[in-house]
Amino acid sequence: MKSPHPRTDKGVYRPTGIDGLDAVLHGGFPSGATVLLAGSSGTGKTILCLQWLFCGYEEFGEPGMYISMTEPVAKALKNAATLSFFRQDYVDPLKIHFTDLRTVMKGMNAEDRDLTRADIAKVVEVVRNMAVQSGAKRVVLDSVTAMAYRLRDRDLIRDFIFQLGTMLGQIDVNVILTSEVSGDGYGVFGVEEFISDGILKLSYVDAAEERVRQLEAVKMRGTTFNPHPAMYRITENGIKIYPYMHRELQAAVSEERVSTGISGLDEMVSGGWFKGSATLLTGASGTGKTIIALHAVAKALKEGKKCLYVSLEESREQLIKNTGSFGWDLPAFEKSGLLRIMALYPEQRYLDEHYMEIKRIVEEGGAEIAVIDSLTALGNMFPEQLVRDFAARMVTLFKAYLVTSLFTHASEALLGASGISEAHLSSLFDNIVMLRFVEVRSALRRGILIVKMRGSMHDDALREFVFTPEGVRISADFSGYEGVMRGESRKTSETIEERLRALLIGIFGPRGQAILEREKARGLTLDGTRALLKELSDQGALSARRKEEFLREIEDVAGR
């Protein structure tokens, strides 16, 4: 990955070659720096070191040296061989030299006793000589903790690190000292961090459902770095770090409107969302957030716009099946390259992995409409603060590229008040659409409300919406009821539906009820009834005068 702070002075900075780490370090380690790599057991310190050595030789032709203090070289090599960056032919004293410091100490007859200051000088000298002989530019001492236990004295530890760092630094060698720690510190004796030029801390963070590994650059003398913890993953390819990408307040703006894909909703928002705006669709599970978001996608696809759909809850197949019932052929749009569906479970990637992948697609011009469905799925996996931060960065990214974005978020309450403020999401978005179930006469109906729309007039009424074979239709508001927002609707007067029912039964008899049900399924547009009256008149069952009278009555009832 390219660093956001590229260095030009390559003589001074030495890129690590590890994906994402150079971005965190704004280019790499300062040449000759001694870096303390602290972390608890299992965080991947050894792997990071080995990767640094092999990448150094592979990419930069820099020989390296791995000095083991904790396990035999053969075992270290065996473990390293399972990783894809490992090359057996690089295991060579003039390429990457593996050595066991305990062997050196054995030669000094110091294997069974505490080391003295003189021993330290000898060890450092031996290491220096080996580095000079092999031409190493990268040296790993794994681990300094094991060495420290042999030294016992804090001054001796300080001396050892200082001498090693100074001696190797003089010959332009970078050193990584691994340190086994638990908790907040960086070294067992608390002196290691003061002597080192830089500190990288590897740790676990408890997320909602799993432990997430993160790397934090704590200190790096003589250079800038990204202090924000970066998540990383250990894979067969080694360690992959996802540096935290800062957002910048540089949003492009447009007066152009983008259709929501639902004519009634377009009317509610004065013609559509602003291009490049971010919309939050919030509502209880099953209220229709995904379907409403998909309407915008379907409409954009039909207009030949590129769309990105990130589904974190439903599989690609499920999405295709659900939308197929509306006659939308998503596979065809995928095939044509207009639609890209990223369907994966939240735990499959870290937030920054999601961010980087989406960013790549957006930067390549692969999306004019983007949907993140849903933030709630991420919230189930990662801490709320991280999800909010992720959402903020996504919004900024989309705005920068004028991508009209829709985010879905499930509120916990089935009826009544929404939980949009719970996740502190509301301020991030330009538009907030609240979907909710409304209980009316013991039946569960769906309501849609535009809570907020920056820079635009919008309908303030809570309107009913229904699913029809053609898609979502917005219908009448809940006039005649009060308490609908609280989910406790109470009838205050005769509703439009009741008046329509009475009128239709007055015209069509018992069949009026079935006609009303059909109209409701079509969103109470009453187009079907108008057509029916016209046809009855044309067929001689109804005089033209009566037809006009009934049409007027229907329009009156519907309030149009």
Add this chain to the structure above:
Amino acid sequence: MTTRHTRAYLVTLALWTAYAALNFLTPTTENNALGLSPVSLALIRVSIVVPYLLAWLAGTYGALTLFDAAKSMPEKEDRSAFRQIAMGILILLGGVIVTSFVSGIRSYMMPSGRDVSSFVIVINYLYVFVPLAGFFYIFNGAGRLRGAPGTELSAAWAICGTALLLLFSALYVWLIFTNPTRQTSSDPKIAPSYFLPDAAIVLTIVIPFLATCVLALLAILRLLRYYRGVTGFLYKRSSLHLMYGLLGVITGSLLLQALLSLGSGRLLGLGLGPLLLVIYVFLIVQTLGYVFVALGARKLAAVERVMAKYEKPAS
């Protein structure tokens, strides 16, 4: 218009043509019962035969269209009800056509002095048993029609109906048994009305006819109840037309029986003016009845056709 409809109209037209031909081919002499000139007689015949065509065509259209409407109805019970009513109308119309035709033959044969007794007997039975069958169907069908709950007719309707029926029955029986030419006629220009003994008249004419009257009255009351109970402007409007039509057809049919019970002698004794008035009233009532049936059936069929198309699930 379907092939079935076209064929039915052509048959009706053919029957009417034959009936008209029989009427006009019947020899006209100065020596007729009313002493009319052949021209006057021909004019009167025209004024009677032409409305018949309108009534027959309207009746055919009404019955067939009601069958069509019934076929499109979603409820099985409604389908069955309207099918039976349509069948009743078709039987009544068929009876009118056949009896008119046989009467025409009888009239054609009368001046030649040939024996017309068998024709008279057949015509009388046709006049009685065909309406009995027709009203039975209408009564049965009307009983299956479902109105809104709580629309049962009040007792006043039943009392009025029964009183009317008793009055009409008494009048009918009195007219028959005071008819001097019910069995024999001394005037060769006037044929006896029944050619049957009194006992046979009571058993085979009077009782079946009174049964017909009961069925007709009950059918009307059932239709009235349906009309009052049916909801929806479209259905109320078409059922109103149908009810008016059936009322006309039933009244016309009963009026015809009443006229027949008078006997030819008393009818001719009324004089030309009153006689023509009675005949035209009968014709108007019957024709209007069939026309209203046709109008109601047309509206109902159109409603059912459009609704069936609307309710048909999208493929």
